[in-house]
Amino acid sequence: MTPDKQPWHAHLAADIPASLVVFLVALPLCLGIALASGAPLLSGLFAGFVGGLVVGALSGSPLSVSGPAAGLTVVVAAGIAELGAYPAFILAVVLAGVMQFGFGLLRAGAVAHFVPVAVVHGMLAAIGCILVLKQVPHALGYDLDFEGDESFVGQSGGNTFTDIIAAVQHAELGAFIIFAAALAALLVWQKVGKKMVGSWMPPALVAVIVGAATNELFKLYAPGLHLSESTHLVTIPDLSGLYGILFALPFPDFSRLGDPAVWRVAATIALIASVESLLSVGASDKLDPFHRITPTDRELKAQGAGNIVSGLLGGLPITAVIVRSSANIDAGARTRMSTILHGVLLLLSVLVLAPILNHIPLSALAAVLIVMGLRLASVRVFHEQYQRGKGQFVPFLVTIAAILLTDLLVGVAIGVGVGIFYVIRSNFKSAIVVNHEDHEYLIRFAKDVLVPQQAGAAARLLDHPERRHGADRRHPGPVHRPRHRRRDRRLPAVGQGPQHHGGAASQRHQPQHPLQARGRRMNPARRLLLANKSWAQERRAIDPEFFQRLASGQQPEFLWISCSDSRVPETQLTVTDAGELFVHRNVANLVRADDTNVLCVIQYAIEALKVHHVIVCGHYGCGGVKAAMNGAPPGRLTHWLAPVADVYARNREQLDQLTEDERWAKLVEAQHGRAGPPPGRDRRHPQRLGQRRRLPLPARVGLLAARRPDPAAADAEPQGPADAAVSMGVFEDMLLHACP
Structure with a gap:
């Protein structure tokens, strides 16, 4: 059971420390983004706690964190300038929230699924690189650019690299010592802290405390190193209680509701914020250790509600932000309670914590963000993408470079374009695969093939002298011949007549197996070897490291026991790939206690391979059951087949009242302990636990312990010897039920 399925308080031990880390990361980012946008400082904090409280409560994302985003800085600044007044701008924020909510109702969240995985990984690595490069100046006390800046061209007029050079030239020794002390404290606490106090004191919090304490020691003993200017410290405006907060920011100017400029700015915010949010939650899902998937339509609705509330309170626009989300995951958060609690802390920072938090040096926070960035852009990430082949590695690198040299959205758009190019290129190269053995050729169409000029193309293909000996398709279907007959009678009849669609013939996959296709002249055994060569060639083209990974070992999650029937293809039924299923097949898919073979398979699967599930798949039309x-x-x-025959003999009076086909099906159902397939379900589909019902047939039930017994099944008592068995269903508790 994943953490989000458990009570909200079950993981507070992990979520509370994580919320402290996210709060410390989010606090200067909220202030810096508001400052860079030309908006009131409090507008960033308001957007921060609304992103935590409102979006965190409504979102389906377990670990993403929302708040003001650096990607909207230019849009906000331009919007305020265009509308001429901040109240008109926050009206646009409210309208943008309404639009986002509408996007969610229209199910526009599916757009996120069109971003290639390599681009998402590239975005994460690029964010890591940006964190490292942008925090170096803050670590050296060169704090000209705002905290949270992600663009290549900075506000100071330079770029990311010129800012680093300037920071080295104008470095402040005190800031660097604070950075070094905070970094050392963070790294040491990661090694020993959890053993000493558990997870209640996260390393990032220790680093911030050490950095602030070091600066206070400088104040007492080395005033020349003390950081006293507000540009080097967190700066929260001091308000006079709750009354001051309520009236610190203006309210939206609803009198400009009919202004087209307001709607234009609102549409811009809605589109950019929606795209950035979808990208961020997608990236967060990739980092989630529990591999949970965020419902994107619900995310758009939550973001829309958050922007409506933020705009009404006078806050900046909100998006899901990958920097805060990755900090949340890195700190060990388990549920969205960490996001909600970080919003509570941001609210408290405005109410009562400002005098304390204003002592935190930005160089101490730089240590936390640099370590987080190095994890996002680690050497391991680059190595994993390189192993996946050129088609994954090139879009990954291009996305990183584009984001570093432009900004997040532009870089991702460039990465998506490169990724689409490689997808098209891969499909084009692998569409037709030709292999040969001596003078026999195998032509396999791995994709749907469109031939605009069917007759001429087929004639040219079949006219090649070396290709007159055989042709085939990977997924069988008609390979259309030209209308005219060729004189060469040695050509095989490889398909049916052409199907015309406006002058073009579209090849469609049919449910005919290639080994069963008619008109073949090639030796069947040789065809099988050629098909294997073609398959290997295609897999290497798609994934060059595929066979290397398979050779390194197997870690299947399922043991699959099914019938030897050729019509039960386990990989197609379960849409799995090599290495995912450990398979055993026998006639009538029996699990017998006196069968050493199947028991050895079960023992090896559970004890050596550590499979988590044992699945027994039966099917209607079983020849073994009919033979019995x-x-x-x-x-x-x-x-x-004696156990099946025994069940039939003891229930023959009931079964003989049925037709032969019904009797056959009923005996299959009895063998698998259920009363029939659910409506609309494929009859060869594996049955899920809880969807089966046992027939009222007399049977002795035994238990074969294949693994350490599950505590939940401790009360189960065997009822007789398990001398013969017919398997029943899915055994998640790793106990095999045996029915004679």
């Missing part, structure tokens, strides 16, 4: 019902020929098959 009609009386199998004497020999080993009779002995093997």
Whole structure:
């Protein structure tokens, strides 16, 4: 069970420390973004606690954190300048929230699924690089750019790299010592802190405390190193209680509701904030250790509600922000309670904590953000993307470079374009695969192929002298011949007649197996070898490291026991790939206590491979069950099918009242301990636990302990010897139920 399915208080031990870390990261970012946008400082803090409290409560994302985003800084500054007054701008924020909520109702969140995975990983690595590069000046006491700036061109007129050079030239020794002390405290506490006090004191909080304490020691013993200017410290405006907060910011100017400029700014904010939010929650899902998936439509609704509230309070626009989200995940958060609590802390910082928090040096926070950035852009991340091949690695690198040299949205757009190019290129290269063995050729169409001039193209393809010996398709279907007959009668009849659609023939996959296609002249065994070569060639083209990974070992999650019937393809039924299923097949998919083979398979799967689930898949139309019902020929098959025949014999009075087909199906159901397939379900589909019902058929039930017994099943008592077994269903408790 994932943490979000448990009571809200079950993971407070992890969520409270994480919320402190996110709060410390978010606090200067909220202030810096408001300062850079030309908006009141409090507008950033208001947007921060609304993002935590409102969006955190409504969002379906377990770990993403919302608040004011650096990506909207230029939009906010331009919007305020265009509308001429801040009250008109926050009206645009309210309208943008309404639009975002409408996007959610229209299910526009599906747009997020079109971003290639390599681009998402590139965005995360680029954010890590930005954190490191942008925090170096703050670590050296060069605080000209605002905290949270992500653009390549800074407000000081330079760029990211010129700012680093200027920071080295104008470094302040006191700021660097504070940075070094905070960094050392963070790294040491990561090693020993959890052993000493558990997770209640996160390393980032220790680093901030050490940095602030070092600056106070400088004040007492080395005044020349003390950081006293507000540009080097967190700066929160001091308000006179709750009354001051309520009237610190203006209210939206609803008198300009009919102004087209307001709606234009609102639409711009809604579109950019929605895209950035979807990208951020997608990236957060990639970092989530529990691999949870955020419902994107619900996220858009939550972001819309957050912007409505933020605008009404006078705050900046809100988006999901990857920097704060990654800090949340890195700090060990488990549920969205950490996001909500960070919003509470931001609210308290405005109410009562300003005098304390204003002593935190920005160089101490730089230590926290640099370490977080190095984790996002670690060497391991680059190595993993490199192993996935050129088609993944190039978009990954291009996305990083584009984001570093422009900004987040422009960089992601460039990365998506490069990713789409490689997808099209891969599909084009792997559409037709040709392999040969001596003078026999195998032509496989791995994709749907559109031939605009069918007759001429097919004629040219089949006219090649070396290709007259055979042709095939990977996923069988008609390979259309030209209307005219060729004189060369040695050509195989590889398909049916053409299907015309406006002068073009579209090849569609049909449910015919390639080995069963008619008109083949190639030796079947050789065709099988050629098909294997083609498959290997295609897999290497898509994933060059595929076979290397398979050779390094297997870690399947499921043991799959099914019938030997050729019509039960386990990988197609479950949409799995090599290495995901550990498979055992036998006639009638029996699990017998006297069968050493199947018991060894179960033991090896559970004890050596550590599989988590054992699945037994039966199917209607089973030849083994029919043989047992009609009386199998004497020999080993009779002995093997004896348990099925025994069930049939003891319930024959009931079963013989049915037609032969009904009797056959009923016996299959009895074998698998359920009363029939759910409506609309494929009859060969594996049945899920809880969806089956046992038939009222007399049977002795035994338990074969294949693993350490599950505590939940401790009360289960075997009822008789498990001398013969017919498997039943999915056994998540790793106990095999045996029915004679």
